[in-house]
Amino acid sequence: MSTAAVVTGKHAGSLRGARLPKWAPLAIAAVSIALGLGISAAAGLHSKIQWALIAALLHVVGTYGIAARVEGRRQAKDRVATSLVWVAFLLAVVPLASLVWSTVRRGVKVLDLYFLTHSMGVVADSEPGGGIYHAIIGSLEQIGLATLIGAPIGVLTAIYLVEYGRGRLAKSVTFFVDVMTGIPSIVAGLFILSIMLMLDLQPFGFAGSLALAILMMPVVVRSTEEMLKLVPNELREASLALGVPKWRTILKVVLPTSIGGITTGIMLAVARIAGETAPVLLLVFGNPFINNNPFEGAQASLPLYIYQQYSQSAGSPHAFNRAWAASLTLIAFVMILNLAARGIARWKAPKTGR
Incomplete structure:
Protein backbone atom coordinates (compact mmCIF):
# COMPACT_ATOMS: atom_id res chain seq x y z
CA MET A 1 0.00 0.00 0.00
CA ARG A 106 -68.89 14.05 14.98
CA GLY A 107 -70.13 12.46 11.77
CA VAL A 108 -70.27 8.84 12.92
CA LYS A 109 -72.99 9.66 15.46
CA VAL A 110 -75.79 9.33 12.89
CA LEU A 111 -73.98 7.91 9.86
CA ASP A 112 -75.49 4.50 9.23
CA LEU A 113 -77.32 2.58 6.50
CA TYR A 114 -80.63 4.26 7.34
CA PHE A 115 -79.04 7.70 7.01
CA LEU A 116 -77.61 6.83 3.58
CA THR A 117 -80.79 5.26 2.19
CA HIS A 118 -83.49 7.72 3.30
CA SER A 119 -84.33 11.31 2.43
CA MET A 120 -85.55 14.07 4.72
CA GLY A 121 -89.06 13.80 3.26
CA VAL A 122 -91.54 15.05 5.86
CA VAL A 123 -88.94 15.02 8.66
CA ALA A 124 -88.46 18.52 10.08
CA ASP A 125 -84.92 19.82 10.60
CA SER A 126 -85.50 19.88 14.38
CA GLU A 127 -86.60 16.22 14.51
CA PRO A 128 -84.45 13.08 14.61
CA GLY A 129 -84.26 10.73 11.64
CA GLY A 130 -84.03 11.55 7.97
CA GLY A 131 -81.08 11.01 5.71
CA ILE A 132 -79.10 12.14 2.68
CA TYR A 133 -80.20 9.75 -0.05
CA HIS A 134 -81.84 12.57 -2.01
CA ALA A 135 -78.72 14.73 -1.63
CA ILE A 136 -76.43 11.91 -2.79
CA ILE A 137 -78.52 11.40 -5.92
CA GLY A 138 -78.53 15.14 -6.62
CA SER A 139 -74.77 15.50 -6.17
CA LEU A 140 -73.96 12.48 -8.34
CA GLU A 141 -76.22 13.66 -11.15
CA GLN A 142 -75.09 17.30 -11.03
CA ILE A 143 -71.38 16.49 -10.79
CA GLY A 144 -71.69 13.77 -13.44
CA LEU A 145 -73.38 16.11 -15.92
CA ALA A 146 -70.86 18.85 -15.16
CA THR A 147 -68.02 16.40 -15.82
CA LEU A 148 -69.58 15.25 -19.10
CA ILE A 149 -69.71 18.89 -20.20
CA GLY A 150 -66.55 20.35 -18.69
CA ALA A 151 -64.01 17.53 -19.06
CA PRO A 152 -64.22 17.05 -22.88
CA ILE A 153 -64.26 20.80 -23.52
CA GLY A 154 -61.31 21.32 -21.18
CA VAL A 155 -59.24 18.49 -22.67
CA LEU A 156 -59.92 19.55 -26.27
CA THR A 157 -59.08 23.17 -25.41
CA ALA A 158 -55.78 22.07 -23.86
CA ILE A 159 -54.99 19.96 -26.95
CA TYR A 160 -55.61 22.98 -29.17
CA LEU A 161 -53.40 25.26 -27.06
CA VAL A 162 -50.49 22.78 -26.94
CA GLU A 163 -50.65 21.13 -30.35
CA TYR A 164 -52.25 23.69 -32.65
CA GLY A 165 -52.51 27.01 -30.84
CA ARG A 166 -50.66 29.86 -32.51
CA GLY A 167 -51.33 33.56 -32.90
CA ARG A 168 -53.95 35.81 -31.37
CA LEU A 169 -56.67 33.22 -30.94
CA ALA A 170 -54.47 30.99 -28.76
CA LYS A 171 -53.39 34.02 -26.69
CA SER A 172 -57.01 35.06 -26.24
CA VAL A 173 -58.05 31.57 -25.17
CA THR A 174 -55.15 31.41 -22.69
CA PHE A 175 -56.12 34.80 -21.28
CA PHE A 176 -59.76 33.85 -20.77
CA VAL A 177 -58.78 30.52 -19.20
CA ASP A 178 -56.63 32.43 -16.70
CA VAL A 179 -59.53 34.77 -15.98
CA MET A 180 -61.98 31.89 -15.51
CA THR A 181 -59.59 30.18 -13.09
CA GLY A 182 -59.98 33.04 -10.63
CA ILE A 183 -63.69 33.84 -10.89
CA PRO A 184 -65.73 33.21 -7.71
CA SER A 185 -68.25 30.41 -7.85
CA ILE A 186 -71.10 32.81 -7.14
CA VAL A 187 -70.33 34.65 -10.40
CA ALA A 188 -70.78 31.45 -12.41
CA GLY A 189 -74.05 30.87 -10.60
CA LEU A 190 -75.26 34.40 -11.34
CA PHE A 191 -74.38 33.97 -15.02
CA ILE A 192 -76.55 30.86 -15.34
CA LEU A 193 -79.25 32.49 -13.19
CA SER A 194 -79.45 35.46 -15.56
CA ILE A 195 -80.04 33.05 -18.46
CA MET A 196 -82.73 31.25 -16.45
CA LEU A 197 -84.50 34.54 -15.71
CA MET A 198 -84.45 35.52 -19.39
CA LEU A 199 -85.96 32.15 -20.35
CA ASP A 200 -88.33 32.16 -17.35
CA LEU A 201 -87.03 28.85 -16.03
CA GLN A 202 -87.53 27.44 -12.54
CA PRO A 203 -84.65 25.98 -10.45
CA PHE A 204 -83.52 22.53 -11.64
CA GLY A 205 -80.47 20.33 -11.25
CA PHE A 206 -78.99 20.74 -14.71
CA ALA A 207 -78.67 24.50 -14.16
CA GLY A 208 -76.32 23.77 -11.27
CA SER A 209 -74.39 21.39 -13.51
CA LEU A 210 -73.82 24.18 -16.04
CA ALA A 211 -72.40 26.46 -13.36
CA LEU A 212 -70.19 23.68 -12.01
CA ALA A 213 -68.96 22.92 -15.54
CA ILE A 214 -67.90 26.56 -15.92
CA LEU A 215 -65.86 26.26 -12.71
CA MET A 216 -64.42 22.92 -13.78
CA MET A 217 -63.23 23.75 -17.29
CA PRO A 218 -60.27 26.05 -16.48
CA VAL A 219 -58.89 23.54 -13.97
CA VAL A 220 -59.07 20.77 -16.56
CA VAL A 221 -57.50 22.99 -19.23
CA ARG A 222 -54.54 23.98 -17.05
CA SER A 223 -53.81 20.48 -15.72
CA THR A 224 -54.19 18.83 -19.13
CA GLU A 225 -52.05 21.49 -20.76
CA GLU A 226 -49.20 20.83 -18.33
CA MET A 227 -49.44 17.08 -18.84
CA LEU A 228 -49.34 17.41 -22.62
CA LYS A 229 -46.27 19.63 -22.40
CA LEU A 230 -44.47 16.90 -20.47
CA VAL A 231 -44.76 14.47 -23.40
CA PRO A 232 -41.35 14.43 -25.15
CA ASN A 233 -41.34 16.00 -28.59
CA GLU A 234 -39.27 13.06 -29.79
CA LEU A 235 -42.36 10.84 -29.56
CA ARG A 236 -44.36 13.22 -31.73
CA GLU A 237 -41.52 13.55 -34.24
CA ALA A 238 -41.02 9.80 -34.48
CA SER A 239 -44.71 9.26 -35.17
CA LEU A 240 -44.84 12.05 -37.75
CA ALA A 241 -41.68 10.73 -39.42
CA LEU A 242 -43.47 7.43 -40.02
CA GLY A 243 -46.16 9.27 -41.96
CA VAL A 244 -48.82 9.18 -39.21
CA PRO A 245 -51.18 12.18 -39.43
CA LYS A 246 -51.01 14.69 -36.61
CA TRP A 247 -54.49 13.99 -35.31
CA ARG A 248 -53.70 10.30 -35.09
CA THR A 249 -50.37 11.04 -33.40
CA ILE A 250 -52.24 13.01 -30.76
CA LEU A 251 -54.83 10.27 -30.36
CA LYS A 252 -52.48 7.27 -30.32
CA VAL A 253 -49.22 8.67 -28.90
CA VAL A 254 -49.67 11.92 -26.99
CA LEU A 255 -52.90 11.19 -25.11
CA PRO A 256 -51.99 7.61 -24.03
CA THR A 257 -48.65 8.88 -22.73
CA SER A 258 -50.27 11.60 -20.62
CA ILE A 259 -53.56 9.87 -19.75
CA GLY A 260 -52.53 9.36 -16.12
CA GLY A 261 -51.92 13.04 -15.49
CA ILE A 262 -55.04 14.06 -17.45
CA THR A 263 -57.22 11.71 -15.41
CA THR A 264 -55.75 13.00 -12.18
CA GLY A 265 -56.39 16.59 -13.28
CA ILE A 266 -60.01 15.80 -14.11
CA MET A 267 -60.50 14.18 -10.71
CA LEU A 268 -58.98 17.21 -9.00
CA ALA A 269 -61.43 19.39 -10.91
CA VAL A 270 -64.30 17.13 -9.80
CA ALA A 271 -63.11 17.43 -6.21
CA ARG A 272 -62.98 21.21 -6.70
CA ILE A 273 -66.65 21.43 -7.69
CA ALA A 274 -67.97 18.70 -5.38
CA GLY A 275 -68.11 21.07 -2.41
CA GLU A 276 -69.50 24.16 -4.14
CA THR A 277 -72.57 25.52 -2.39
CA ALA A 278 -73.28 28.99 -3.81
CA PRO A 279 -74.17 27.99 -7.41
CA VAL A 280 -76.33 25.12 -6.15
CA LEU A 281 -78.12 27.40 -3.70
CA LEU A 282 -78.92 29.88 -6.47
CA LEU A 283 -79.85 27.47 -9.25
CA VAL A 284 -80.97 24.16 -7.72
CA PHE A 285 -82.71 25.57 -4.64
CA GLY A 286 -82.80 22.32 -2.61
CA ASN A 287 -85.50 19.72 -2.14
CA PRO A 288 -86.15 17.48 0.91
CA PHE A 289 -87.72 14.84 -1.34
CA ILE A 290 -86.08 12.52 -3.86
CA ASN A 291 -85.88 13.95 -7.38
CA ASN A 292 -84.19 11.66 -9.89
CA ASN A 293 -84.71 14.02 -12.83
CA PRO A 294 -82.05 16.77 -12.95
CA PHE A 295 -83.87 18.48 -15.85
CA GLU A 296 -87.06 19.24 -13.95
CA GLY A 297 -87.75 20.62 -10.51
CA ALA A 298 -85.60 21.60 -7.55
CA GLN A 299 -83.00 19.07 -6.42
CA ALA A 300 -80.83 18.55 -3.37
CA SER A 301 -77.04 18.14 -3.16
CA LEU A 302 -74.61 17.29 -0.39
CA PRO A 303 -73.03 20.77 0.02
CA LEU A 304 -76.46 22.42 0.04
CA TYR A 305 -77.77 19.82 2.50
CA ILE A 306 -74.83 20.51 4.83
CA TYR A 307 -75.47 24.26 4.64
CA GLN A 308 -79.19 23.90 5.30
CA GLN A 309 -78.74 21.52 8.23
CA TYR A 310 -75.97 23.53 9.84
CA SER A 311 -78.01 26.75 9.54
CA GLN A 312 -80.69 25.01 11.65
CA SER A 313 -78.22 23.51 14.12
CA ALA A 314 -78.61 26.31 16.70
CA GLY A 315 -82.00 25.01 17.72
CA SER A 316 -81.56 21.32 17.03
CA PRO A 317 -78.72 18.91 17.87
CA HIS A 318 -80.20 16.49 15.33
CA ALA A 319 -79.59 18.92 12.45
CA PHE A 320 -76.06 19.52 13.78
CA ASN A 321 -75.28 15.79 13.73
CA ARG A 322 -76.78 15.36 10.26
CA ALA A 323 -74.61 18.21 8.93
CA TRP A 324 -71.43 16.54 10.21
CA ALA A 325 -72.48 13.12 8.91
CA ALA A 326 -73.12 14.60 5.46
CA SER A 327 -69.71 16.31 5.63
CA LEU A 328 -68.06 12.97 6.36
CA THR A 329 -69.91 11.42 3.41
CA LEU A 330 -68.72 14.22 1.11
CA ILE A 331 -65.11 13.74 2.24
CA ALA A 332 -65.39 9.99 1.63
CA PHE A 333 -66.87 10.68 -1.82
CA VAL A 334 -63.94 12.91 -2.81
CA MET A 335 -61.46 10.39 -1.40
CA ILE A 336 -63.02 7.56 -3.41
CA LEU A 337 -62.82 9.69 -6.55
CA ASN A 338 -59.12 10.33 -6.00
CA LEU A 339 -58.41 6.65 -5.37
CA ALA A 340 -60.34 5.76 -8.53
CA ALA A 341 -58.33 8.33 -10.47
CA ARG A 342 -55.06 6.81 -9.29
CA GLY A 343 -56.26 3.34 -10.23
CA ILE A 344 -57.30 4.47 -13.71
CA ALA A 345 -54.02 6.34 -14.16
CA ARG A 346 -52.00 3.21 -13.34
CA TRP A 347 -54.21 1.03 -15.51
CA LYS A 348 -54.00 3.32 -18.53
CA ALA A 349 -50.36 4.33 -18.12
CA PRO A 350 -48.00 3.19 -20.91
CA LYS A 351 -46.52 -0.23 -20.15
CA THR A 352 -42.77 -0.68 -20.45
CA GLY A 353 -41.92 -4.18 -21.57
CA ARG A 354 -38.62 -5.93 -22.11
Whole structure:
Protein backbone atom coordinates (compact mmCIF):
# COMPACT_ATOMS: atom_id res chain seq x y z
CA MET A 1 0.00 0.00 0.00
CA SER A 2 1.37 3.40 -0.93
CA THR A 3 2.13 6.14 1.56
CA ALA A 4 -0.55 8.39 0.01
CA ALA A 5 -3.17 5.70 0.54
CA VAL A 6 -2.14 5.24 4.16
CA VAL A 7 -2.31 8.97 4.81
CA THR A 8 -5.68 9.22 3.05
CA GLY A 9 -7.14 6.37 5.08
CA LYS A 10 -5.68 7.75 8.31
CA HIS A 11 -7.14 11.21 7.90
CA ALA A 12 -10.41 10.34 6.10
CA GLY A 13 -12.42 10.55 9.30
CA SER A 14 -10.93 13.91 10.29
CA LEU A 15 -11.66 15.41 6.88
CA ARG A 16 -15.38 14.73 7.31
CA GLY A 17 -15.52 16.70 10.56
CA ALA A 18 -17.77 16.19 13.57
CA ARG A 19 -21.34 15.06 12.96
CA LEU A 20 -24.44 15.10 15.12
CA PRO A 21 -25.85 11.65 15.89
CA LYS A 22 -28.92 10.49 13.98
CA TRP A 23 -31.15 10.87 17.01
CA ALA A 24 -30.18 14.52 17.52
CA PRO A 25 -33.03 16.06 15.44
CA LEU A 26 -35.61 14.05 17.37
CA ALA A 27 -34.02 15.02 20.68
CA ILE A 28 -33.97 18.69 19.72
CA ALA A 29 -37.64 18.46 18.65
CA ALA A 30 -38.62 16.80 21.95
CA VAL A 31 -36.79 19.41 24.02
CA SER A 32 -38.35 22.21 21.92
CA ILE A 33 -41.84 20.83 22.51
CA ALA A 34 -41.20 20.54 26.25
CA LEU A 35 -39.82 24.09 26.42
CA GLY A 36 -42.74 25.37 24.33
CA LEU A 37 -45.22 23.80 26.76
CA GLY A 38 -43.29 25.17 29.73
CA ILE A 39 -43.10 28.71 28.33
CA SER A 40 -46.79 28.64 27.39
CA ALA A 41 -47.77 27.45 30.88
CA ALA A 42 -45.60 30.09 32.56
CA ALA A 43 -46.99 32.85 30.34
CA GLY A 44 -50.57 31.68 30.76
CA LEU A 45 -51.08 30.88 27.08
CA HIS A 46 -53.94 28.44 26.56
CA SER A 47 -53.96 28.25 22.76
CA LYS A 48 -52.38 25.15 21.23
CA ILE A 49 -51.41 27.19 18.19
CA GLN A 50 -49.35 29.57 20.33
CA TRP A 51 -47.29 26.89 22.06
CA ALA A 52 -46.85 25.03 18.78
CA LEU A 53 -45.40 28.15 17.14
CA ILE A 54 -43.13 28.72 20.14
CA ALA A 55 -41.94 25.10 19.95
CA ALA A 56 -41.31 25.43 16.19
CA LEU A 57 -39.27 28.60 16.71
CA LEU A 58 -37.24 26.97 19.49
CA HIS A 59 -36.65 23.94 17.28
CA VAL A 60 -35.26 26.00 14.41
CA VAL A 61 -33.10 28.19 16.68
CA GLY A 62 -31.89 25.22 18.70
CA THR A 63 -31.05 23.24 15.58
CA TYR A 64 -28.94 26.06 14.21
CA GLY A 65 -27.15 26.71 17.51
CA ILE A 66 -26.25 23.09 18.22
CA ALA A 67 -25.36 22.27 14.60
CA ALA A 68 -23.22 25.40 14.23
CA ARG A 69 -21.28 24.54 17.38
CA VAL A 70 -20.69 20.88 16.45
CA GLU A 71 -20.69 20.77 12.64
CA GLY A 72 -20.02 24.33 11.56
CA ARG A 73 -22.18 27.10 10.15
CA ARG A 74 -22.45 25.65 6.66
CA GLN A 75 -23.93 22.36 7.83
CA ALA A 76 -26.04 24.24 10.35
CA LYS A 77 -27.72 26.20 7.55
CA ASP A 78 -28.53 22.94 5.80
CA ARG A 79 -30.09 21.52 8.96
CA VAL A 80 -32.10 24.73 9.51
CA ALA A 81 -33.47 24.47 5.98
CA THR A 82 -34.48 20.86 6.67
CA SER A 83 -36.11 21.93 9.95
CA LEU A 84 -38.10 24.64 8.17
CA VAL A 85 -39.34 22.07 5.66
CA TRP A 86 -40.51 19.80 8.48
CA VAL A 87 -42.18 22.69 10.30
CA ALA A 88 -44.01 23.73 7.13
CA PHE A 89 -45.05 20.11 6.57
CA LEU A 90 -46.47 19.85 10.09
CA LEU A 91 -48.24 23.20 9.77
CA ALA A 92 -50.01 21.79 6.70
CA VAL A 93 -50.71 18.29 8.02
CA VAL A 94 -51.84 19.06 11.57
CA PRO A 95 -54.87 21.21 10.58
CA LEU A 96 -55.81 18.65 7.93
CA ALA A 97 -55.59 15.77 10.39
CA SER A 98 -57.55 17.80 12.95
CA LEU A 99 -60.27 18.52 10.39
CA VAL A 100 -60.58 14.88 9.39
CA TRP A 101 -60.61 13.73 13.02
CA SER A 102 -63.29 16.27 13.99
CA THR A 103 -65.44 15.30 11.01
CA VAL A 104 -65.14 11.57 11.73
CA ARG A 105 -65.74 12.00 15.48
CA ARG A 106 -68.89 14.05 14.98
CA GLY A 107 -70.13 12.46 11.77
CA VAL A 108 -70.27 8.84 12.92
CA LYS A 109 -72.99 9.66 15.46
CA VAL A 110 -75.79 9.33 12.89
CA LEU A 111 -73.98 7.91 9.86
CA ASP A 112 -75.49 4.50 9.23
CA LEU A 113 -77.32 2.58 6.50
CA TYR A 114 -80.63 4.26 7.34
CA PHE A 115 -79.04 7.70 7.01
CA LEU A 116 -77.61 6.83 3.58
CA THR A 117 -80.79 5.26 2.19
CA HIS A 118 -83.49 7.72 3.30
CA SER A 119 -84.33 11.31 2.43
CA MET A 120 -85.55 14.07 4.72
CA GLY A 121 -89.06 13.80 3.26
CA VAL A 122 -91.54 15.05 5.86
CA VAL A 123 -88.94 15.02 8.66
CA ALA A 124 -88.46 18.52 10.08
CA ASP A 125 -84.92 19.82 10.60
CA SER A 126 -85.50 19.88 14.38
CA GLU A 127 -86.60 16.22 14.51
CA PRO A 128 -84.45 13.08 14.61
CA GLY A 129 -84.26 10.73 11.64
CA GLY A 130 -84.03 11.55 7.97
CA GLY A 131 -81.08 11.01 5.71
CA ILE A 132 -79.10 12.14 2.68
CA TYR A 133 -80.20 9.75 -0.05
CA HIS A 134 -81.84 12.57 -2.01
CA ALA A 135 -78.72 14.73 -1.63
CA ILE A 136 -76.43 11.91 -2.79
CA ILE A 137 -78.52 11.40 -5.92
CA GLY A 138 -78.53 15.14 -6.62
CA SER A 139 -74.77 15.50 -6.17
CA LEU A 140 -73.96 12.48 -8.34
CA GLU A 141 -76.22 13.66 -11.15
CA GLN A 142 -75.09 17.30 -11.03
CA ILE A 143 -71.38 16.49 -10.79
CA GLY A 144 -71.69 13.77 -13.44
CA LEU A 145 -73.38 16.11 -15.92
CA ALA A 146 -70.86 18.85 -15.16
CA THR A 147 -68.02 16.40 -15.82
CA LEU A 148 -69.58 15.25 -19.10
CA ILE A 149 -69.71 18.89 -20.20
CA GLY A 150 -66.55 20.35 -18.69
CA ALA A 151 -64.01 17.53 -19.06
CA PRO A 152 -64.22 17.05 -22.88
CA ILE A 153 -64.26 20.80 -23.52
CA GLY A 154 -61.31 21.32 -21.18
CA VAL A 155 -59.24 18.49 -22.67
CA LEU A 156 -59.92 19.55 -26.27
CA THR A 157 -59.08 23.17 -25.41
CA ALA A 158 -55.78 22.07 -23.86
CA ILE A 159 -54.99 19.96 -26.95
CA TYR A 160 -55.61 22.98 -29.17
CA LEU A 161 -53.40 25.26 -27.06
CA VAL A 162 -50.49 22.78 -26.94
CA GLU A 163 -50.65 21.13 -30.35
CA TYR A 164 -52.25 23.69 -32.65
CA GLY A 165 -52.51 27.01 -30.84
CA ARG A 166 -50.66 29.86 -32.51
CA GLY A 167 -51.33 33.56 -32.90
CA ARG A 168 -53.95 35.81 -31.37
CA LEU A 169 -56.67 33.22 -30.94
CA ALA A 170 -54.47 30.99 -28.76
CA LYS A 171 -53.39 34.02 -26.69
CA SER A 172 -57.01 35.06 -26.24
CA VAL A 173 -58.05 31.57 -25.17
CA THR A 174 -55.15 31.41 -22.69
CA PHE A 175 -56.12 34.80 -21.28
CA PHE A 176 -59.76 33.85 -20.77
CA VAL A 177 -58.78 30.52 -19.20
CA ASP A 178 -56.63 32.43 -16.70
CA VAL A 179 -59.53 34.77 -15.98
CA MET A 180 -61.98 31.89 -15.51
CA THR A 181 -59.59 30.18 -13.09
CA GLY A 182 -59.98 33.04 -10.63
CA ILE A 183 -63.69 33.84 -10.89
CA PRO A 184 -65.73 33.21 -7.71
CA SER A 185 -68.25 30.41 -7.85
CA ILE A 186 -71.10 32.81 -7.14
CA VAL A 187 -70.33 34.65 -10.40
CA ALA A 188 -70.78 31.45 -12.41
CA GLY A 189 -74.05 30.87 -10.60
CA LEU A 190 -75.26 34.40 -11.34
CA PHE A 191 -74.38 33.97 -15.02
CA ILE A 192 -76.55 30.86 -15.34
CA LEU A 193 -79.25 32.49 -13.19
CA SER A 194 -79.45 35.46 -15.56
CA ILE A 195 -80.04 33.05 -18.46
CA MET A 196 -82.73 31.25 -16.45
CA LEU A 197 -84.50 34.54 -15.71
CA MET A 198 -84.45 35.52 -19.39
CA LEU A 199 -85.96 32.15 -20.35
CA ASP A 200 -88.33 32.16 -17.35
CA LEU A 201 -87.03 28.85 -16.03
CA GLN A 202 -87.53 27.44 -12.54
CA PRO A 203 -84.65 25.98 -10.45
CA PHE A 204 -83.52 22.53 -11.64
CA GLY A 205 -80.47 20.33 -11.25
CA PHE A 206 -78.99 20.74 -14.71
CA ALA A 207 -78.67 24.50 -14.16
CA GLY A 208 -76.32 23.77 -11.27
CA SER A 209 -74.39 21.39 -13.51
CA LEU A 210 -73.82 24.18 -16.04
CA ALA A 211 -72.40 26.46 -13.36
CA LEU A 212 -70.19 23.68 -12.01
CA ALA A 213 -68.96 22.92 -15.54
CA ILE A 214 -67.90 26.56 -15.92
CA LEU A 215 -65.86 26.26 -12.71
CA MET A 216 -64.42 22.92 -13.78
CA MET A 217 -63.23 23.75 -17.29
CA PRO A 218 -60.27 26.05 -16.48
CA VAL A 219 -58.89 23.54 -13.97
CA VAL A 220 -59.07 20.77 -16.56
CA VAL A 221 -57.50 22.99 -19.23
CA ARG A 222 -54.54 23.98 -17.05
CA SER A 223 -53.81 20.48 -15.72
CA THR A 224 -54.19 18.83 -19.13
CA GLU A 225 -52.05 21.49 -20.76
CA GLU A 226 -49.20 20.83 -18.33
CA MET A 227 -49.44 17.08 -18.84
CA LEU A 228 -49.34 17.41 -22.62
CA LYS A 229 -46.27 19.63 -22.40
CA LEU A 230 -44.47 16.90 -20.47
CA VAL A 231 -44.76 14.47 -23.40
CA PRO A 232 -41.35 14.43 -25.15
CA ASN A 233 -41.34 16.00 -28.59
CA GLU A 234 -39.27 13.06 -29.79
CA LEU A 235 -42.36 10.84 -29.56
CA ARG A 236 -44.36 13.22 -31.73
CA GLU A 237 -41.52 13.55 -34.24
CA ALA A 238 -41.02 9.80 -34.48
CA SER A 239 -44.71 9.26 -35.17
CA LEU A 240 -44.84 12.05 -37.75
CA ALA A 241 -41.68 10.73 -39.42
CA LEU A 242 -43.47 7.43 -40.02
CA GLY A 243 -46.16 9.27 -41.96
CA VAL A 244 -48.82 9.18 -39.21
CA PRO A 245 -51.18 12.18 -39.43
CA LYS A 246 -51.01 14.69 -36.61
CA TRP A 247 -54.49 13.99 -35.31
CA ARG A 248 -53.70 10.30 -35.09
CA THR A 249 -50.37 11.04 -33.40
CA ILE A 250 -52.24 13.01 -30.76
CA LEU A 251 -54.83 10.27 -30.36
CA LYS A 252 -52.48 7.27 -30.32
CA VAL A 253 -49.22 8.67 -28.90
CA VAL A 254 -49.67 11.92 -26.99
CA LEU A 255 -52.90 11.19 -25.11
CA PRO A 256 -51.99 7.61 -24.03
CA THR A 257 -48.65 8.88 -22.73
CA SER A 258 -50.27 11.60 -20.62
CA ILE A 259 -53.56 9.87 -19.75
CA GLY A 260 -52.53 9.36 -16.12
CA GLY A 261 -51.92 13.04 -15.49
CA ILE A 262 -55.04 14.06 -17.45
CA THR A 263 -57.22 11.71 -15.41
CA THR A 264 -55.75 13.00 -12.18
CA GLY A 265 -56.39 16.59 -13.28
CA ILE A 266 -60.01 15.80 -14.11
CA MET A 267 -60.50 14.18 -10.71
CA LEU A 268 -58.98 17.21 -9.00
CA ALA A 269 -61.43 19.39 -10.91
CA VAL A 270 -64.30 17.13 -9.80
CA ALA A 271 -63.11 17.43 -6.21
CA ARG A 272 -62.98 21.21 -6.70
CA ILE A 273 -66.65 21.43 -7.69
CA ALA A 274 -67.97 18.70 -5.38
CA GLY A 275 -68.11 21.07 -2.41
CA GLU A 276 -69.50 24.16 -4.14
CA THR A 277 -72.57 25.52 -2.39
CA ALA A 278 -73.28 28.99 -3.81
CA PRO A 279 -74.17 27.99 -7.41
CA VAL A 280 -76.33 25.12 -6.15
CA LEU A 281 -78.12 27.40 -3.70
CA LEU A 282 -78.92 29.88 -6.47
CA LEU A 283 -79.85 27.47 -9.25
CA VAL A 284 -80.97 24.16 -7.72
CA PHE A 285 -82.71 25.57 -4.64
CA GLY A 286 -82.80 22.32 -2.61
CA ASN A 287 -85.50 19.72 -2.14
CA PRO A 288 -86.15 17.48 0.91
CA PHE A 289 -87.72 14.84 -1.34
CA ILE A 290 -86.08 12.52 -3.86
CA ASN A 291 -85.88 13.95 -7.38
CA ASN A 292 -84.19 11.66 -9.89
CA ASN A 293 -84.71 14.02 -12.83
CA PRO A 294 -82.05 16.77 -12.95
CA PHE A 295 -83.87 18.48 -15.85
CA GLU A 296 -87.06 19.24 -13.95
CA GLY A 297 -87.75 20.62 -10.51
CA ALA A 298 -85.60 21.60 -7.55
CA GLN A 299 -83.00 19.07 -6.42
CA ALA A 300 -80.83 18.55 -3.37
CA SER A 301 -77.04 18.14 -3.16
CA LEU A 302 -74.61 17.29 -0.39
CA PRO A 303 -73.03 20.77 0.02
CA LEU A 304 -76.46 22.42 0.04
CA TYR A 305 -77.77 19.82 2.50
CA ILE A 306 -74.83 20.51 4.83
CA TYR A 307 -75.47 24.26 4.64
CA GLN A 308 -79.19 23.90 5.30
CA GLN A 309 -78.74 21.52 8.23
CA TYR A 310 -75.97 23.53 9.84
CA SER A 311 -78.01 26.75 9.54
CA GLN A 312 -80.69 25.01 11.65
CA SER A 313 -78.22 23.51 14.12
CA ALA A 314 -78.61 26.31 16.70
CA GLY A 315 -82.00 25.01 17.72
CA SER A 316 -81.56 21.32 17.03
CA PRO A 317 -78.72 18.91 17.87
CA HIS A 318 -80.20 16.49 15.33
CA ALA A 319 -79.59 18.92 12.45
CA PHE A 320 -76.06 19.52 13.78
CA ASN A 321 -75.28 15.79 13.73
CA ARG A 322 -76.78 15.36 10.26
CA ALA A 323 -74.61 18.21 8.93
CA TRP A 324 -71.43 16.54 10.21
CA ALA A 325 -72.48 13.12 8.91
CA ALA A 326 -73.12 14.60 5.46
CA SER A 327 -69.71 16.31 5.63
CA LEU A 328 -68.06 12.97 6.36
CA THR A 329 -69.91 11.42 3.41
CA LEU A 330 -68.72 14.22 1.11
CA ILE A 331 -65.11 13.74 2.24
CA ALA A 332 -65.39 9.99 1.63
CA PHE A 333 -66.87 10.68 -1.82
CA VAL A 334 -63.94 12.91 -2.81
CA MET A 335 -61.46 10.39 -1.40
CA ILE A 336 -63.02 7.56 -3.41
CA LEU A 337 -62.82 9.69 -6.55
CA ASN A 338 -59.12 10.33 -6.00
CA LEU A 339 -58.41 6.65 -5.37
CA ALA A 340 -60.34 5.76 -8.53
CA ALA A 341 -58.33 8.33 -10.47
CA ARG A 342 -55.06 6.81 -9.29
CA GLY A 343 -56.26 3.34 -10.23
CA ILE A 344 -57.30 4.47 -13.71
CA ALA A 345 -54.02 6.34 -14.16
CA ARG A 346 -52.00 3.21 -13.34
CA TRP A 347 -54.21 1.03 -15.51
CA LYS A 348 -54.00 3.32 -18.53
CA ALA A 349 -50.36 4.33 -18.12
CA PRO A 350 -48.00 3.19 -20.91
CA LYS A 351 -46.52 -0.23 -20.15
CA THR A 352 -42.77 -0.68 -20.45
CA GLY A 353 -41.92 -4.18 -21.57
CA ARG A 354 -38.62 -5.93 -22.11
